Amino acid sequence: MSTDNRSVLKVKDLHVHVNSSQGMSTLVQDINFELEKGKVLGIVGESGCGKTVTSMSILQLLDRKAMTIDGSITLKGQELNGLREQEMRKMRGKDIAFIMQNPMSAFTPVFTIGEQFVETIKSHTAFNTKQAKELAIEALLNVNLPDPAKLLAKYPFHLSGGMLQRVMIAMAACLHPAVIIADEPTTALDVHNQLLVLRHLDQIRADYGTAILLISHDLGVIAEMADDVVVMQQGRIIEAANVFELFDHPQHEYTKTLLNARLQLPF
Amino acid sequence: MTLLQVDNVTHSYSSKRLLRRRKESEQALTDISFRIEEGTCLGLLGPSGAGKSTLGKVILGLQRPQRGQILFQGHDLYAARIPRKLRRDMQVVFQDSYSAVNPRMTAESIISEPLENYEKLSPAEQRRTVAELLNRVGLSETDAKKYPHEFSGGQLQRINIARAIALRPKLIILDEPVSSLDMVNQTLILKLLNELKSEYGLSYLFITHDIKAAFAISDTLGVLEKGKLIELYESKNQFLTSSHPVVTLMKESILANHPRSRSLPTRTINR
Ligand SMILES: Nc1ncnc2c1ncn2[C@@H]1O[C@H](COP(=O)(O)OP(=O)(O)OP(=O)(O)O)[C@@H](O)[C@H]1O
Ligand SMILES: Nc1ncnc2c1ncn2[C@@H]1O[C@H](COP(=O)(O)OP(=O)(O)OP(=O)(O)O)[C@@H](O)[C@H]1O
Numbered sequence: 001m002s003t004d005n006r007s008v009l010k011v012k013d014l015h016v017h018v019n020s021s022q023g024m025s026t027l028v029q030d031i032n033f034e035l036e037k038g039k040v041l042g043i044v045g046e047s048g049c050g051k052t053v054t055s056m057s058i059l060q061l062l063d064r065k066a067m068t069i070d071g072s073i074t075l076k077g078q079e080l081n082g083l084r085e086q087e088m089r090k091m092r093g094k095d096i097a098f099i100m101q102n103p104m105s106a107f108t109p110v111f112t113i114g115e116q117f118v119e120t121i122k123s124h125t126a127f128n129t130k131q132a133k134e135l136a137i138e139a140l141l142n143v144n145l146p147d148p149a150k151l152l153a154k155y156p157f158h159l160s161g162g163m164l165q166r167v168m169i170a171m172a173a174c175l176h177p178a179v180i181i182a183d184e185p186t187t188a189l190d191v192h193n194q195l196l197v198l199r200h201l202d203q204i205r206a207d208y209g210t211a212i213l214l215i216s217h218d219l220g221v222i223a224e225m226a227d228d229v230v231v232m233q234q235g236r237i238i239e240a241a242n243v244f245e246l247f248d249h250p251q252h253e254y255t256k257t258l259l260n261a262r263l264q265l266p267f
Numbered sequence: 268m269t270l271l272q273v274d275n276v277t278h279s280y281s282s283k284r285l286l287r288r289r290k291e292s293e294q295a296l297t298d299i300s301f302r303i304e305e306g307t308c309l310g311l312l313g314p315s316g317a318g319k320s321t322l323g324k325v326i327l328g329l330q331r332p333q334r335g336q337i338l339f340q341g342h343d344l345y346a347a348r349i350p351r352k353l354r355r356d357m358q359v360v361f362q363d364s365y366s367a368v369n370p371r372m373t374a375e376s377i378i379s380e381p382l383e384n385y386e387k388l389s390p391a392e393q394r395r396t397v398a399e400l401l402n403r404v405g406l407s408e409t410d411a412k413k414y415p416h417e418f419s420g421g422q423l424q425r426i427n428i429a430r431a432i433a434l435r436p437k438l439i440i441l442d443e444p445v446s447s448l449d450m451v452n453q454t455l456i457l458k459l460l461n462e463l464k465s466e467y468g469l470s471y472l473f474i475t476h477d478i479k480a481a482f483a484i485s486d487t488l489g490v491l492e493k494g495k496l497i498e499l500y501e502s503k504n505q506f507l508t509s510s511h512p513v514v515t516l517m518k519e520s521i522l523a524n525h526p527r528s529r530s531l532p533t534r535t536i537n538r
């Protein structure tokens with residue numbers, strides 16, 4: 001594997017085990033991939049194959065009491081696996097941002113969107129409250145949320161699923177991190193907002209060299225955004241290829257099944 | 268026969284807590300009327316924030332509308348007393364699968380909750396029913412004893428679907444029910460819903476942003492925008508030929524299905 005300085009995120013021999021109510025089991029194994037500056041790596045695979053577990057282990061968000069993470073995860077050369085929570089917290093949001101699969105769990109119900117957004121910005125920058133609020137408003141406009149000042153005064157449960165998802169995307173993108181891990185970022189968005197959000201993420205990528213790990217079951221999202229794609233099945237990577245290669249010459253049976261299952265529209 | 272009739276429903280969320288001084292309220296639904304016939308599916312499309320989930324909640328009896336009436340099997344849902352059987356006949360799959368389940372319950376108890384409420388099955392029968400339901404949504408019997416946090420997003424979504432079909436109700440409100448599913452599982456679920464519809468005459472209000480999924484299951488289609496039902500189509504063909512600006516924008520925003528036909532400006536590199 002290359003060690004040139006374009007590589008921002010490197011996952012090597014990742015294995016995750018869990019000790020759950022069902023006993024010990026392996027959730028993902030032999031995961032290896034590398035993400036370069038300004039590139040988009042797509043991850044596809046069946047529901048339950050380990051995409052979220054992989055991203056949560058990169059971010060060190062898995063429950064350390066129940067899970068064991070083996071292997072190496074390096075962000076710009078720094079080892080993340082086993083890093084103290086205090087250190088990790090400084091990096092999350094600033095160097096490596098996360099767009100969670102479930103928008104609701106990214107927010108605390110008891111604080112307003114504004115309080116949470118401003119706090120996140122302030123904890124990673126030297127901004128005062130007014131500056132942070134201005135940045136938040138601009139970020140919300142970037143994801144097509146109307147009336148951002150009013151929106152900041154609302155509580156998470158006042159927003160629709162897709163509105164909350166866009167707030168989370170705005171938060172992840174506004175500090176222009178080196179890496180964004182986007183776990184099913186457009187599941188609650190109508191097609192037009194989906195396109196606007198993808199455009200915005202792509203703009204951040206082009207302007208700031210942000211690398212994106214893009215998990216999506218939507219092959220349209222992958223076709224639009226990804227440079228390379230890995231296909232996962234039952235906790236393992238079964239195929240990795242350039243996105244054009246993958247769509248034109250899928251190797252693995254499962255990849256072929258997945259591509260063939262695309263629903264067709266009569267227009 | 269008409270199963271669900273929604274007449275002139277208007278709803279707003281009061282925002283007393285939002286803006287303490289002004290007593291302004293935000294109108295989420297304005298004068299909505301439509302019907303769902305027995306054994307049919309109404310696909311509901313529309314931009315994020317349009318009021319689709321709110322409409323679902325109003326129909327479920329969770330948000331009392333300011334105005335209008337909802338008749339389910341001929342009964343006014345907001346009348347003083349409604350037959351218990353009606354509650355059984357209307358089930359739901361909420362948009363947010365996580366807050367829809369009790370984190371301290373196993374998949375088995377989540378799925379069998381409606382069975383316990385309405386059907387008196389022996390423990391063995393109940394276990395068998397749950398196993399069968401798990402299989403039908405592409406999960407396995409061994410998942411029965413797991414807790415919500417031990418499932419992936421798409422697995423939990425399917426557990427919610429299993430619960431909704433457990434009683435074989437008359438109407439299911441499905442709010443983005445396949446949004447977290449890969450294409451193989453999406454196809455499986457759409458096929459299952461279609462089978463239940465044609466075999467047992469189930470009806471659905473299928474809320475989705477996915478035009479392809481809507482087409483795969485709906486008989487009629489509606490488009491909600493800013494709280495108004497701006498279009499209602501008796502057939503899918505009418506949607507295809509519609510030139511309403513909101514619909515046109517939707518059709519134009521559909522993503523490429525091959526990287527060669529990408530539309531994103533900085534991504535259209537030739538290879
Ligand atoms: N805390 C846990 N304890 C036990 N098993 C778990 C736990 N978290 C996840 N799993 C299991 O690990 C596997 C991978 O889960 P993961 O959430 O990574 O799937 P996914 O690929 O993100 O799926 P989806 O597309 O449905 O979101 C699943 O089979 C899930 O049941
Ligand atoms: N509990 C609430 N209190 C106040 N306003 C609310 C509440 N729930 C929803 N709203 C508002 O009502 C409007 C419609 O929301 P709804 O959740 O019905 O939209 P939706 O069409 O389901 O959107 P999405 O596709 O993003 O899920 C939004 O402006 C939202 O902010």
Ligand SMILES: [Mg+2]
Nearest residue numbers: 052101419420
């Ligand atoms: Mg997941």
Ligand SMILES: [Mg+2]
Nearest residue numbers: 160161320362
């Ligand atoms: Mg909704």
